[in-house]
Amino acid sequence: xxxxxxxxxxxxxxxxxxxxxxxxxxxxxxxxxxxxxxxxxxxxxxxxxxxxxxxxxxxxxxxxxxxxxxxxxxxxxxxxxxxxxxxxxxxxxxxxxxxxxxxxxxxxxxxxxxxxxxxxxxxxxxxxxxxxxxxxxxxxxxxxxxxxxxxxxxxxxxxxxxxxxxxxxxxxxxxxxxxxxxxxxxxxxxxxxxxxxxxxxxxxxxxxxxxxxxxxxxxxxxxxxxxxxxxxxxxxxxxxxxxxxxxxxxxxxxxxxx
Amino acid sequence: xxxxxxxxxxxxxxxxxxxxxxxxxxxxxxxxxxxxxxxxxxxxxxxxxxxxxxxxxxxxxxxxxxxxxxxxxxxxxxxxxxxxxxxxxxxxxxxxxxxxxxxxxxxxxxxxxxxxxxxxxxxxxxxxxxxxxxxxxxxxxxxxxxxxxxxxxxxxxxxxxxxxxxxxxxxxxxxxxxxxxxxxxxxxxxxxxxxxxxxxxxxxxxxxxxxxxxxxxxxxxxxxxxxxxxxxxxxxxxxxxxxxxxxxxxxxxxxxxx
Numbered sequence: 001x002x003x004x005x006x007x008x009x010x011x012x013x014x015x016x017x018x019x020x021x022x023x024x025x026x027x028x029x030x031x032x033x034x035x036x037x038x039x040x041x042x043x044x045x046x047x048x049x050x051x052x053x054x055x056x057x058x059x060x061x062x063x064x065x066x067x068x069x070x071x072x073x074x075x076x077x078x079x080x081x082x083x084x085x086x087x088x089x090x091x092x093x094x095x096x097x098x099x100x101x102x103x104x105x106x107x108x109x110x111x112x113x114x115x116x117x118x119x120x121x122x123x124x125x126x127x128x129x130x131x132x133x134x135x136x137x138x139x140x141x142x143x144x145x146x147x148x149x150x151x152x153x154x155x156x157x158x159x160x161x162x163x164x165x166x167x168x169x170x171x172x173x174x175x176x177x178x179x180x181x182x183x184x185x186x187x188x189x190x191x192x193x194x195x196x197x198x199x200x201x202x203x204x205x206x207x208x209x210x211x212x213x214x215x216x217x218x219x220x221x222x223x224x225x226x227x228x229x230x231x232x233x234x235x236x237x238x239x240x241x242x243x244x245x246x247x248x249x250x251x252x253x254x255x256x257x258x
Numbered sequence: 259x260x261x262x263x264x265x266x267x268x269x270x271x272x273x274x275x276x277x278x279x280x281x282x283x284x285x286x287x288x289x290x291x292x293x294x295x296x297x298x299x300x301x302x303x304x305x306x307x308x309x310x311x312x313x314x315x316x317x318x319x320x321x322x323x324x325x326x327x328x329x330x331x332x333x334x335x336x337x338x339x340x341x342x343x344x345x346x347x348x349x350x351x352x353x354x355x356x357x358x359x360x361x362x363x364x365x366x367x368x369x370x371x372x373x374x375x376x377x378x379x380x381x382x383x384x385x386x387x388x389x390x391x392x393x394x395x396x397x398x399x400x401x402x403x404x405x406x407x408x409x410x411x412x413x414x415x416x417x418x419x420x421x422x423x424x425x426x427x428x429x430x431x432x433x434x435x436x437x438x439x440x441x442x443x444x445x446x447x448x449x450x451x452x453x454x455x456x457x458x459x460x461x462x463x464x465x466x467x468x469x470x471x472x473x474x475x476x477x478x479x480x481x482x483x484x485x486x487x488x489x490x491x492x493x494x495x496x497x498x499x500x501x502x503x504x505x506x507x508x509x510x511x512x513x514x515x516x
Binding site: 046 | 264265268275276278279282283286291293294331332
């Protein structure tokens, strides 16, 4: 990667810094939002904020590690010999990807038993998906990357199945004012997540070098912002609409009682 | 440990960073949860969050110390001469292990007198267990490690006895919706804690070298996550279920009164 230009170095560094600021701001937004929703949706917002909190920490580390890996002076970029620690991403995903599915389940307001069983199943599949992807990411051969990448796709496809088939009844049962948003949250999950394997397999077909690396780093960063902060805004809106419906329902009952 | 590979170095470093992020996120989760439980269980959640807060601080230090102890450049790991400060773990445990038992006692909602006497006894035994283990950890001879390790097992076994015999009546008296969770919390304590002596005595039978050290560091980290953050989630759920039972009981009484 000795041929990286200063423009490429800066674009990646600034994307990391942008992402830290977005995640930190999103965290505070979600936690302030807790007091605006009904108690039953507060845990969903706590976790939504935890996801962006954990991501903010990792993007701070990633930006630091990027800065330490390269020296920029007199218009040229030279590697310092310190490795850029890309594994922060996997550490982050191992924690945040299961939590993203848990926040979706929590905001749907299912029965306690269904909440627990679906959270455990989806969270477990998500953790498995990340854990299987990691050996491929650090594999020295393209075949290793293919093997683990395909292994990791199995829990991914199972999650997609659970979201579109397993949850379809629960989504149809959502109150009308929240149904479209829950459906959108499901689509954001699948579409934003589909970007990760594209980047992953770009490495397996030998796309390498400074330009490819720049695309990969910026691409992962944009996908993380959509999947965590963007998705979180949908969760917040769902919690808010459903809380308003509860409040309106409660006042409607009061009116009837009078 | 000069033969440590970059993969081993990174695995340990990333485990420490992962643990910091988990503990920090868990801390905020528990403290946000305080507002969702009845006042009598809020102190339990305060302490649950303190345990993970203290652990987050120590893992940040441990990760820093690990980074300072080794240089990684151009695919090789070399010791810098600065010692890796493993004692952060003991400092952490001296504070957190007694608090872990106190949070379990607090969430059980015993009488004031029983809460105090059991907290003092279990907390004292836990502190004694850690204090006796430390001289063995820094002992230069295997016999020293055996001596202090066995000494430390005495308070450990006493704690296990207290949890399974001393607390059995108090657990049987828990409301039905929380009893299974309290029992699970007791088991998590014993099983997660049983891992520590295994690692400890691995040192006494001469297991050393880079691979053993990697297993030990990652093993302690996983055990800490289960025993502090995982255990804390159980404490939160117990507090939440019992608070809901109080609320439901209160509204049932209101209905009856009408």
